[in-house]
Amino acid sequence: MTIADVKRLLKAEILCGEEYISKDVHTACGSDMMSDVLAFVKDQSVLLTGLCNPQVIRTAEMMDIICICFIRGKRPEESIIELAEERGLVVMASDMRMFEACGILYTNGLSGGAKVE
């Protein structure tokens, strides 16, 4: 699916990176702990999180994640969105809960997130 499909499925609002929403994504992960994203994620392109601070953007940057979706109605501050914009990331926000958001993406064909080795 594309990032545009993720937006549609999660009934999300795009906060930045509109120009990249036709990019393809195959895998996603969901976590509120950046420690776990850094330690367990491998080649995921979408991050779902309820954590709302600049380190979410930096973690995505280090992990080559291209799309971040803030869930549970979290709205990042302007400075966080700017940070993402500079890095060419897509940021969106959805009111869904983590379980629901992951379930919907999974059922629609995105494959697994955090992987323990």
Added chain:
Amino acid sequence: MSNLSLKYVVDNQDFTRAGEASSDVKKKLKMMGVPPEAVRKVAIAMYEGEINMVIHANGGEITVDITPTQIIMILKDNGPGIADIEQAMQAGWSTASENIRALGFGAGMGLPNMKKYSDEMDIDTVLGVGTTVTMKVNICVSHKI
């Protein structure tokens, strides 16, 4: 390509800026044409180390030396030091406070992850004086920059 040395001061007062050094290094390595696997290893290992300097120590200094075959990161802080390195290296062991966990860190996964992503890692620590973590990532010889 000649060797390049980068230096960063890591401020411990401002959590929002933690990771700026790692972000800059990642950008520069990409621009220099370092193979993506090496860039990713450096970025993740250095970011974990930089976050540790901010949340566990009092900030410090990072030097990154880029040679045609290796990237060497030296992270030096003046924090409390690590009492038991073996324990600190265990996955899941953390002294992070509830505050830090609320910021999304403190799972005790950083040091093991730094070890995983670097080809060589060495920790030199003195209680009450500080910690220096040295990590090396090899650039695969067949794609030398």
